[in-house]
Amino acid sequence: MKGTDIAVSCDHRFSIGVERDGGRFYLSIPVSNRLVDYEERYEISQAEFELYRQDLSAALPLVSLCRRRQADDRLMTPPGKDRGIAM
Structure with a gap:
């Protein structure tokens, strides 16, 4: 799923955007597990x-x-099994 962030809050560490393929809207937050940093999209x-x-x-x-x-x-x-912790 590829998305385009439309607005980003650096102070509160989240963004909102639109999925490029499906057109769904999302809010994303950064998370981190022991191997990688990534975003969870809601x-x-x-x-x-x-x-x-x-x-x-x-x-x-x-x-x-x-x-x-x-x-x-x-x-x-x-x-996944090793779900990250919100940053």
Whole structure:
């Protein structure tokens, strides 16, 4: 899945973007395991995407849930056996 980040919050370490192939919207956070750093992508609705694009701080409650693994039902790709820790 390739995506294009549309907005990035360096202060809060997340981004929002659009999948190039499927057109789905996502919020991504950086994670790290003992071998690699990578991103976990969580699906968001178009309405959420538009809201977050206008005001990135509006995404912070969801970012917090994602970091605590409380929004796993939105993961676009299931985590592997060695799931990383949010950075």
